[in-house]
Structures are given as structure tokens and as C-alpha cells.
Amino acid sequence: MREKENNIMVKPKKEKAADKKKKETKSKKAAPKAAAKSAAKVVTKPKPEAVKKTPVKRKALTKKEKLAALLAAKEVLPKAAAAPKIEAVPIKKEAAALSPVKEAIREAKKELPEKEVLPKPEVKVEERPAAVPELKELEMDLPISPKDLAVKLQEKPSVIIKSLMDMRIMVGINQALEEDVVAKICAKYGYKITKAPGKEELALSIHQEKDDPKNLKPRAPVVTIMGHVDHGKTSLLDAIRKTKVAEYEHGGITQHIGAYRVSLQNGEITFLDTPGHEAFTAMRARGASVTDIVILVVAADDGVMPQTQEAIDHARAAGVPIIVALNKIDKPQAEPDRVKKQLSSLGLNPEDWGGKTITVPVSAKTGQGIDDLLEMMLLEAQMLELKANPARLARGIVIEAKMSKGRGPVATLLVQNGSLHLNENIIAGNFYGKIRAMFNDRGQAVTSAGPGYPVEVLGISSVPAAGEQFFVIPDEKEAKELAASRMERERQQQIRAIKRISLEDLHAQIEEGKIKELKLIIKADVQGSLEAIKDVLDKLNVSEIKLDIIHTGVGNINNSDVVLAMASNALILGFNVVADQLARETASKEGIDIRIYNIIYELGNDIKAAIEGMLEPKIKKVFLGRAEIRKVFKLSRAGTVAGCFVTKGKFNRTSVIDVTRNGQVVFEGKLSSLKRFKDDVRDVAEGSECGMSIAGFDQIMEGDIIEAYEIEKIARKLE
Numbered sequence: 263m264r265e266k267e268n269n270i271m272v273k274p275k276k277e278k279a280a281d282k283k284k285k286e287t288k289s290k291k292a293a294p295k296a297a298a299k300s301a302a303k304v305v306t307k308p309k310p311e312a313v314k315k316t317p318v319k320r321k322a323l324t325k326k327e328k329l330a331a332l333l334a335a336k337e338v339l340p341k342a343a344a345a346p347k348i349e350a351v352p353i354k355k356e357a358a359a360l361s362p363v364k365e366a367i368r369e370a371k372k373e374l375p376e377k378e379v380l381p382k383p384e385v386k387v388e389e390r391p392a393a394v395p396e397l398k399e400l401e402m403d404l405p406i407s408p409k410d411l412a413v414k415l416q417e418k419p420s421v422i423i424k425s426l427m428d429m430r431i432m433v434g435i436n437q438a439l440e441e442d443v444v445a446k447i448c449a450k451y452g453y454k455i456t457k458a459p460g461k462e463e464l465a466l467s468i469h470q471e472k473d474d475p476k477n478l479k480p481r482a483p484v485v486t487i488m489g490h491v492d493h494g495k496t497s498l499l500d501a502i503r504k505t506k507v508a509e510y511e512h513g514g515i516t517q518h519i520g521a522y523r524v525s526l527q528n529g530e531i532t533f534l535d536t537p538g539h540e541a542f543t544a545m546r547a548r549g550a551s552v553t554d555i556v557i558l559v560v561a562a563d564d565g566v567m568p569q570t571q572e573a574i575d576h577a578r579a580a581g582v583p584i585i586v587a588l589n590k591i592d593k594p595q596a597e598p599d600r601v602k603k604q605l606s607s608l609g610l611n612p613e614d615w616g617g618k619t620i621t622v623p624v625s626a627k628t629g630q631g632i633d634d635l636l637e638m639m640l641l642e643a644q645m646l647e648l649k650a651n652p653a654r655l656a657r658g659i660v661i662e663a664k665m666s667k668g669r670g671p672v673a674t675l676l677v678q679n680g681s682l683h684l685n686e687n688i689i690a691g692n693f694y695g696k697i698r699a700m701f702n703d704r705g706q707a708v709t710s711a712g713p714g715y716p717v718e719v720l721g722i723s724s725v726p727a728a729g730e731q732f733f734v735i736p737d738e739k740e741a742k743e744l745a746a747s748r749m750e751r752e753r754q755q756q757i758r759a760i761k762r763i764s765l766e767d768l769h770a771q772i773e774e775g776k777i778k779e780l781k782l783i784i785k786a787d788v789q790g791s792l793e794a795i796k797d798v799l800d801k802l803n804v805s806e807i808k809l810d811i812i813h814t815g816v817g818n819i820n821n822s823d824v825v826l827a828m829a830s831n832a833l834i835l836g837f838n839v840v841a842d843q844l845a846r847e848t849a850s851k852e853g854i855d856i857r858i859y860n861i862i863y864e865l866g867n868d869i870k871a872a873i874e875g876m877l878e879p880k881i882k883k884v885f886l887g888r889a890e891i892r893k894v895f896k897l898s899r900a901g902t903v904a905g906c907f908v909t910k911g912k913f914n915r916t917s918v919i920d921v922t923r924n925g926q927v928v929f930e931g932k933l934s935s936l937k938r939f940k941d942d943v944r945d946v947a948e949g950s951e952c953g954m955s956i957a958g959f960d961q962i963m964e965g966d967i968i969e970a971y972e973i974e975k976i977a978r979k980l981e
Contacts, residue, residue, distance in 0.1 A: 400453040403460065405438035405754065415451050422447065438754045462744050469733055473651040473679075481650040482523075482530040482714035483643035484552060484676065488573035489559035494589040497626040498559060499533055502636070521661050521674055521716030522703045528640050532676070532714050534661070552659045552676060555583055555642055557635075558610075562588045562596035562623070566604040574608055583642055585620045586610060587635055592625040650713035655734040656680035660690050661716060663725045664788040665817035671695075671725045674718050675711075675732055682711045682734065687741045688722070691730035692752060694745040695722035696738065725816045728789040781832035783813045783823055791837050791862070792816070798866040819856060824848045833857070837865060883918075886970040887911025887948065894962055895953075900935070902960035903953045906968060913952065914945045917970035921962065928966075929959045 402414055408426065412419040419435055425447055426433055433439065439447075441455070448455050487495045503524050522533045534553060556577040560570055577584050586605060588598050602612050602621065611617025620638050624631035656677050663673040673690060675682070682688075687696050698721035700708050711717040723745070726732075735741040782799070786792045792814050799809055812830055813823070819834060819841035825848070827834050834849075836858040841849070849856050859865040893905035915936045921929040934957035936943055938950065946952040954968065 397454040478649040486553035490567035490569040493561040591623040656682035690732035691726035694741040787838035
């Protein structure tokens, strides 16, 4: 059977001779292609037929026959696998099969660029600032005038002034400009200002150098005693240093800061006694700024007062530890537990209540608990580890300054670092001097003062302001130049009055003529008292009145002050000073009022009363009577007369009246005449008839109501 099938498939058909020749010629031209196709046809044709017919016959094959068929198939498969490479149909099938793979590759390519592009924006952002032009540095001394600024910027002064006017700033060509204004002007020209180191900075640079830790030595702590008035601060300090201070103070109130040195068995302590009266707020704040430890004195029988809270705030602002001294513990009405409860509410929880605030019950009268208080001070000072270098030029703070008769300017200095010696040149504020003499707190002459020592010095050219820093300058000429430059700088600051253009300010300047002024000349014994008086006056200032302090000074009232008061029509106030003979004579001759006080709150009360008298009083209408117009008479001589009936109260000829018609006031004025029948009368009582003529108003009608008032002026009082 297999042989017959092969014969049928291989046996060719009968063809014509012409057709046979054509086929032969075509086969010669494409011999390789035809050979390949014929070979493929010969191989592929039996394969499908064999595959179709073999499955039916394989059912009866044995295992050996199956193995033989598999071996035969392996030999045939390699030849059949090469054929699809030539045919077009298998290539299309492969392309169709690869299409999902290509789509997967495209999707993968879309994702890959997003991950690679992420760092690129960061590089672009970093390059942007490089494009901004940098401002050039321009070194100059500040403050500077528009004229000098124009030279620095190589511009005309008129252009600089025009730029300032565009900024709504009006200045003259020689007026000093503030630093922020100069910075804005320079920025327009591409410059940024750098402040040139001045002579003062170069001279004081030696004091800015850091100390070698090997040269640092322990120093005495500076302790400030604070508290409410009359809680026993000075008495407590008096009990500590065994001297009587309160006897020399007017009214038993400390009038200015005193610095005292106390030597104990375990060390030394410097005390600053700040006044307790509320008028000395600025002085108490200055005392806390130079202190290491604050002793808060609270009376056990009085408790926490407003100034006690104020003292706590100052101590906390200075960042210094607080030790509470419960004074007057010996009194029978003392309630220490109540005071501790009040202190706890303010954040000062005592140690015996589980807090961290040291609280010591003391009695300045009997001396109870003072040793414990001193021990706690030294213990707190040891924990702070206070150190300074005594082997360098001194610097410190001006505690107080005054003008002393026969000695000139006297300043109390507290040395903070270094050592102060005789004949050294110092600069304090705007003044310089050579130390001619030094005294300790007991009036004994000393030649040097180390860190933490308070001393009273002579030789300064004038009275420096309390709270100013002082520095030792090796060269006297340099110290003079520094003082002169500081005075010139202060003078320029006083001259400088930069005002911005606005309608509000313009209107205020026009209206200033209606504001009443109280001009004052104040002289005090020390600089700190002047600050306290200014603080009192600032609290009394109101909008209706202007307080103008035209001059302040330290020392007695002299003839120059009286002449200034004459020219300015001012009042002279003195605190703990006297007026000299010539000043008293001139004041008596010209009628100048000089008032001298020894207690600060008496001065405040008098000024308050003076201001209250000058305030515009309140106008109040006091009702007197009401009348009804029942008939109107028009006379040739008297004019229009209203026939009235007084329904309530009474009418006076000098009363101020309102004419009311239908509930609305149509006229306000005064009566020109008041008659009863034909007689002129002074007043008309309730239930009477009368005739009234109203000055400047004749349009009265029947049924109008006339009400009489009395104007009462009530003096204004400040709260």
C-alpha cells in the first residue's frame, strides 16, 4: 500500500511539447529558487498527509514501533524547520507574535525618562542666583549728611535730596541721615554700606578682648535689694552693714541708688539699694541690669504689693536669681504663710513648699535670720561662679552722679572687670576725666578698686548720666577726642528732626496754637532723680495740655535758670536742691515761681493739681425752669414780647434759655428783659405770669416752650 501511494504522488501528468519547453526555459532562469521550492514541496507534501493518516494507524502500534516512529520524526524535523525561513507566511506570524513584546518595550521607555529627568530641575534652580548682580561695598561713617553722601556716590546733592523727597523724607543738605535711609539710597546706586570702624571702636577694642581663663579670679557678687516702699529695704541693709542710712533720707525713703561694700567671714558682697517708691521705676530697672542676685524684700504683715510685682518683673527680665526676704517677721500681725501663697501665685514657690525659690524670714529690727540670709547669698554666688580679671584696664557702670559743692562732679562707679587706679584717664558717657581721688562707700580714700567694688571718684569733666558705661583709656588726648566726638554726635541727634510729609502732621501743626503748654525747668541733686521726675510727668500728660520740659540739670538753682524761666514763662522745680541768693532775688523781682521739694510724690501731686486747673472744664446745663408762651405782643419800642406762664421752677434774668417748638430746639441764647406787669424783675417763680424779651430772636409763636438753664463748669481731673 505504501509503495502504491508513493507512486501516485510522484507520477507526473502528461503535458504538451510546447508547454514543456516553456517550463524548461523558466526553470533555467530561476534555477536556485525553483530548486529550493521543489525541495520544499517534496519534503512538505508528504508531511501533512503522514500526520493526518498516522494517528489512525498508531492506535495499533506497539511500543517498539512507537519508538521507531519517534526516532524517524527527529530525523525529519530539522529539515522541516529550515523551510519556514524561506516562506513569507511564517515571518508574518513571528511579527504578530512579537507585537505585544514591542508594546511592552514602548511602555518601559515611557517610564524610564521620567526617572532620569528628576534631578535636572534642581540644577537649574541653583544657577538662578548667579544672574543677580551683587552690590558693591561702600564704607562710610554714620550718620552722614546728604552732602557727604553725594560725594561718596559721585552724585549731585540735589539729586540725593530729590530721592529723599520721593521717599517722603524732608531733610536739609547738612542734616544727618539715619542708617536705614542711607542704605536704601545706596541700594539704588548698586552699593551696600559698611560702617567704617571709628576712632571710638578702635580705642575701645582693647576692652573687647577675651580674658585668659588662667587670669580669671573669683569676684564679689553684686546684690540688689528690691521691694515695695516701706517694706524695710534700707533698714535691712542697715542691719547688715551696721550703719545708719535711713536717718539721712527725707521721709525715710531712699532717694537715689547707694552702693555699699560688706565684708563677711566667708567673703564680700556689694549691695545696691534701689528705691522702693513707684516713681523710681527706671532707677530700679537700672539696678537690676548690673546685679548678680536680687533680694526681694516683702513685709510679712503687708504681703505682695504692686511694686513687689514690678520688682519681680525687672529681676526676671535681667535673668538673675531671686532670694526672698520676709521682713518684719517679729511683728505679731505677721502672716508668712499668706505671703508665701501670694509669692507662689507669682511663680516664686518657696523651697519649704517644694519650690526652688530661697525664702528666708528675717527681722531688720531684731537681727533675726540675717546670718542665714547672708549665707544664702554667698551660696548662690558660689553656684554662679562669678569671675573677673583684675590685671587689665577697668570698665564698669556709672551707678550715680551728682554735682557736689566744693568738689565738683562726683560719680559713683561700679567696676565690672579690671582694676581702677588713681590718675587713670576714663571716659564716661559724653565726658572724660582723670581720676584725682577715689573713696569707698564709707568715705575712706582708696588708691585702687578691683572687680565688684563700688567707688566714688572725682575728676570727671561733668556729671555723666546714671547707667552709662565707663572705660579706662590709656591716652588722655584720645580720651578727650572720644568725649568730643560723642558730644558732637549727641548734638547732631538733637538737631536731626526728620519729619515725613502727611496731611495729619500738617493739620496737627496748624492746630498747635490751641494747645496749652506748661513749661518746666527741673533741677535735681542727682541724675537718677531727674529720670524719676520725668517718669512721673509722663504719666500725667494728656491730649488737652502739653508738658514741655525745656531744661533739666543737676545742681542748685542759679540765676541762669531764672533768666531762662523769664524768657520762656516757665515754672522752676527743684528736688533736694536750693536756690542761690542771686537767683532768689531775681525770681522775687520778676515774679518767677520756684518750688523746691524733698519728697518725690509731693512734687507729682503739685504738678497734677496744676494740670487739672489748666484743663478745659466740662460744660454742664443745670435746669432752672420751664415756661409756656401764651401770647405774643409786638411793640414799637420793646420789639417782640412773649407773654409767658412759668409752669415749673423759676426764671432768672441772666439765665441761658432754649426755645423749643414741637420738641425741637429752634434757638439758644439769653433773655434781654424779664418783666412782671410793667416792672423789671430779677427772677420769676413757678405759677407766675411774666413778659420775656429774647435777645436776637423775635420769631416766637404761641405754644412755644422756653426752658432756662444755668451753665456750670466742672474742672477736669486726671485719673
